[in-house]
Amino acid sequence: MLLDRARTAYRDWKARPAGFSFAREGVRKTRQPRETRVPAETVKLLSFNIQAGIGSQKFGDYITGSWKHLLAHPRSVETIEQIAEVISHFDVVGLQEVDGGSLRSRNMNQLVHLASLGDFPFWHQQLNRNLGRLGQFSNGFLSRHQPFEVRDHRLPGLPGRGAIVIKYGHPIQPLVVVVAHLALGEKVRNTQLAYLGRLLEGYKYVVMMGDFNCRLEHLDNSPLAPLGLCTVEADSLNTYPSWAPDRHIDHILLSPGLQSRQTRVLTDCRLSDHLPLATEIVVPDEVIAATREHRLPLIS
Numbered sequence: 001m002l003l004d005r006a007r008t009a010y011r012d013w014k015a016r017p018a019g020f021s022f023a024r025e026g027v028r029k030t031r032q033p034r035e036t037r038v039p040a041e042t043v044k045l046l047s048f049n050i051q052a053g054i055g056s057q058k059f060g061d062y063i064t065g066s067w068k069h070l071l072a073h074p075r076s077v078e079t080i081e082q083i084a085e086v087i088s089h090f091d092v093v094g095l096q097e098v099d100g101g102s103l104r105s106r107n108m109n110q111l112v113h114l115a116s117l118g119d120f121p122f123w124h125q126q127l128n129r130n131l132g133r134l135g136q137f138s139n140g141f142l143s144r145h146q147p148f149e150v151r152d153h154r155l156p157g158l159p160g161r162g163a164i165v166i167k168y169g170h171p172i173q174p175l176v177v178v179v180a181h182l183a184l185g186e187k188v189r190n191t192q193l194a195y196l197g198r199l200l201e202g203y204k205y206v207v208m209m210g211d212f213n214c215r216l217e218h219l220d221n222s223p224l225a226p227l228g229l230c231t232v233e234a235d236s237l238n239t240y241p242s243w244a245p246d247r248h249i250d251h252i253l254l255s256p257g258l259q260s261r262q263t264r265v266l267t268d269c270r271l272s273d274h275l276p277l278a279t280e281i282v283v284p285d286e287v288i289a290a291t292r293e294h295r296l297p298l299i300s
Contacts, residue, residue: 039145039168039175039283046087047209047252049096049274053079056273058243080110083271084117093142094179096211100127100136111140120144126152129160139164141179156195157188173290176203180210194223205284209252216248229253232263232279239265239275250277
């Protein structure tokens with residue numbers, strides 16, 4: 001069995017494009033299941049930039065461990081398996097910096113492995129930067145609840161940044177979850193936030209989570225501000241760097257109509273240069289009622 005798996009991994013590795021390719025801006029992929037399901041009354045959410053299992057523990061690791069961005073290190077698989085244990089306690093997980101299978105991940109699709117270990121029946125990978133065997137830079141989400149629609153959006157600016165838009169319930173009144181990884185530069189990031197703002201206007205119940213690469217005060221004065229999304233309430237939500245967190249750059253933003261509780265940073269999870277951010281939301285009665293009262297037509 002182990003030999004067969006090794007042969008399969010080698011075959012897939014050889015078949016992978018050796019060159020460089022980048023995803024283009026705009027909607028690129030859509031997934032639509034055949035039916036809708038009633039969401040649970042509450043949903044436990046987690047957002048986590050997993051740094052492809054590299055597991056930096058101090059600033060010096062960015063230099064001395066820079067080779068880990070290209071080649072697998074001895075504990076890369078172990079780190080992913082430890083991350084799987086952390087995320088297994090949640091219902092919907094948004095991930096950034098996931099490797100879809102390259103030299104540095106030992107040719108393993110980290111998202112698929114996490115879905116398997118965490119027993120998540122629904123998962124989706126968004127490949128944003130394809131460097132062939134050198135890296136498959138992706139966003140991803142894992143879910144215990146079945147969405148009725150999943151769409152990839154390549155964000156404006158230089159290639160490599162994206163957002164996944166996931167809809168639960170029914171189109172009449174959905175719960176919309178967005179997993180995003182935004183640019184480092186403020187000008188480009190504002191362009192991306194404007195794009196997402198236009199995309200999400202008109203939806204009553206929105207959760208937007210991910211690595212925004214900016215503090216909350218920037219979001220309060222950004223093109224996203226007209227949506228009225230609010231950060232979940234907590235004393236301190238600093239997530240970066242994981243070994244001495246002093247910056248709140250990973251966010252879970254909610255529409256005013258969504259209630260949250262048990263919001264926290266998992267400060268004991270030192271498996272990346274970011275710390276995971278978690279909360280639990282109450283699914284609105286309108287979302288549950290729309291799902292129960294209406295059926296989505298089957299897709300042939």
